[in-house]
Amino acid sequence: PTTRTYNWTISVIDAFPDGVLRQVLVINEKYPGPMVRVNRGDRVLVNVTNNMPNATTIHWHGLFQNGTNWMDGVPGITQCPIPPGQSFLYNFTVENQFGTFWYHSHASTQRMDGLFGPFIIHAPEEAEYQTRYGYTQDQVMVLQDYYHDLSAAYLPEYLAPGNENTEPVPDNGLIQGTNYCQMRRDITIPANRGSFNCSSYEANSGYTCYDNSSRALFPVEQNTKTRFRIINTGGFATFQFAIDNHTMTVIEGDSTMVEPLELQILKIASAQRYSFVLNANQTAQNYWMRAEMDTNCFFVQNPVLNPTVLGILAYGNNTALPGVESVGWNNPMDPLCEDLNSTLLVPSVVQQAPPADNLFVIQVSFQIGDDSLDLAYINGTSYKVSQIPTLNWILPHLRAGNTTFNQTGAGAPYGLQSQYILDIPDNQVVDILIQNFDDGSHPFHLHGYEFWVMASSQEQYFPWEIYDSLNTTNPMRRDTVMVDAYGWTLIRIQADNPGLWAFHCHISWHVAAGLLMQLQTRDDLMKDWTIPSDVLELCPA
Ligand code: C2O
Numbered sequence: 001p002t003t004r005t006y007n008w009t010i011s012v013i014d015a016f017p018d019g020v021l022r023q024v025l026v027i028n029e030k031y032p033g034p035m036v037r038v039n040r041g042d043r044v045l046v047n048v049t050n051n052m053p054n055a056t057t058i059h060w061h062g063l064f065q066n067g068t069n070w071m072d073g074v075p076g077i078t079q080c081p082i083p084p085g086q087s088f089l090y091n092f093t094v095e096n097q098f099g100t101f102w103y104h105s106h107a108s109t110q111r112m113d114g115l116f117g118p119f120i121i122h123a124p125e126e127a128e129y130q131t132r133y134g135y136t137q138d139q140v141m142v143l144q145d146y147y148h149d150l151s152a153a154y155l156p157e158y159l160a161p162g163n164e165n166t167e168p169v170p171d172n173g174l175i176q177g178t179n180y181c182q183m184r185r186d187i188t189i190p191a192n193r194g195s196f197n198c199s200s201y202e203a204n205s206g207y208t209c210y211d212n213s214s215r216a217l218f219p220v221e222q223n224t225k226t227r228f229r230i231i232n233t234g235g236f237a238t239f240q241f242a243i244d245n246h247t248m249t250v251i252e253g254d255s256t257m258v259e260p261l262e263l264q265i266l267k268i269a270s271a272q273r274y275s276f277v278l279n280a281n282q283t284a285q286n287y288w289m290r291a292e293m294d295t296n297c298f299f300v301q302n303p304v305l306n307p308t309v310l311g312i313l314a315y316g317n318n319t320a321l322p323g324v325e326s327v328g329w330n331n332p333m334d335p336l337c338e339d340l341n342s343t344l345l346v347p348s349v350v351q352q353a354p355p356a357d358n359l360f361v362i363q364v365s366f367q368i369g370d371d372s373l374d375l376a377y378i379n380g381t382s383y384k385v386s387q388i389p390t391l392n393w394i395l396p397h398l399r400a401g402n403t404t405f406n407q408t409g410a411g412a413p414y415g416l417q418s419q420y421i422l423d424i425p426d427n428q429v430v431d432i433l434i435q436n437f438d439d440g441s442h443p444f445h446l447h448g449y450e451f452w453v454m455a456s457s458q459e460q461y462f463p464w465e466i467y468d469s470l471n472t473t474n475p476m477r478r479d480t481v482m483v484d485a486y487g488w489t490l491i492r493i494q495a496d497n498p499g500l501w502a503f504h505c506h507i508s509w510h511v512a513a514g515l516l517m518q519l520q521t522r523d524d525l526m527k528d529w530t531i532p533s534d535v536l537e538l539c540p541a
Pocket of ligand 1 (some may be wrong): 059061104106271445447502504506
């Protein structure tokens with residue numbers, strides 16, 4: 001094991017990832033943030049200096065943080081945020097995990113403004129998979145939806161009552177943080193870009209546009225195989241991804257290696273990751289990679305939006321463009337806002353899901369709530385960031401042997417009454433049934449765990465007669481799964497990782513509306529914890 005040290009300075013800069021000038025949040029002036037690549041067992045030290053005007057945190061999406069819950073990077077839950085002008089050292093070990101992960105700010109909607117990047121963990125077993133699948137290259141692809149303003153600018157209108165939870169429709173999408181200027185169906189960009197006229201976009205949009213953007217290019221050698229790790233880092237959109245003339249063989253979902261699944265179209269929801277093997281067995285030329293936003297997930301259908309984001313698969317040193325892009329998306333659009341069905345994914349390392357000791361039902365809805373805002377509720381509670389992290393609030397109560405303390409009690413700091421926390425008995429195997437009474441689909445992510453996806457449906461009510469006959473033989477294990485509109489998803493965990501773990505929809509707009517709850521697991525271990533002093537020092541005295 002090695003210690004890997006990173007020094008990150010976060011700042012706000014003017015940039016034009018797609019040619020349109022706006023402010024973005026960057027790490028070491030990079031959009032998106034730098035890649036972290038480590039080996040299993042490594043200690044990771046990331047020294048974050050916050051040079052932005054707003055407080056921030058960094059969350060390591062998918063990492064278990066076993067024994068280091070205070071490094072999970074969630075403001076109001078596991079730490080106080082890093083104030084402007086201050087630094088904080090994230091310090092943790094990556095144990096028992098390898099695969100494709102990522103990191104992102106967990107403060108407000110900052111992730112949508114650029115604070116994210118890939119986090120890859122290698123392990124010796126990878127060599128076996130590489131031999132088995134015969135790939136000789138490994139490339140990481142970061143895919144996202146994109147807006148032409150800072151996310152905070154959209155929040156007041158989004159949360160306004162009467163707007164029916166109408167999420168802002170993305171202006172564009174990016175691959176590797178780059179794309180051409182705009183995504184309007186009524187403006188054609190020539191493939192060679194030469195005569196594209198930014199000023200027509202400026203006149204239509206009011207944004208300043210520079211003729212300097214590009215498209216991501218992924219070089220491959222003919223007759224070799226490449227592993228692509230694709231990460232949807234976007235704040236909202238689910239993508240359908242395809243590559244002209246090629247199929248994709250999926251071998252990993254959310255850091256779980258799976259048996260090969262050959263697909264023409266890969267659906268990927270916000271925060272999900274997949275690896276696929278691509279065989280470059282076609283004529284040596286270039287091909288479009290097409291990532292189309294699933295507009296069925298949008299409340300507002302924008303008739304001029306062209307939701308297809310393009311990248312280039314380039315054979316050899318061929319830098320010629322694949323031809324006129326107006327060939328368009330040739331694949332059918334899934335009429336439902338859903339993710340890749342988890343029952344198609346079979347983990348390569350077989351695990352039996354143990355029988356459940358307990359079942360919790362959570363119900364999701366949107367309603368007009370506090371301050372007349374249109375807010376999201378989980379079992380009647382709409383999440384707000386607490387001033388004191390719930391971890392800090394709960395530990396003294398656990399030490400006092402008090403397990404039934406009242407979060408809304410007198411003197412409870414701001415926001416503590418807006419926490420819905422499931423305190424799960426130590427080490428129990430529990431089922432969580434998420435019932436969605438909302439007309440939108442929600443990619444739910446659980447921190448600190450991977451869960452078994454036991455079943456899911458687009459039917460409104462869970463058919464209890466199936467409960468005793470669920471498939472427990474090696475169900476898919478992952479950390480982010482879609483709960484479809486007016487549907488339900490049933491997940492199972494073994495509650496063995498001590499801490500307070502956020503469980504939330506990964507759409508940034510929905511977290512801002514309060515679609516977040518927490519699991520509290522292993523009180524028996526937590527009660528002996530002392531939070532490190534440098535973590536505590538972030539909190540105002
Ligand atoms: Cu990827 Cu709570 O986050």
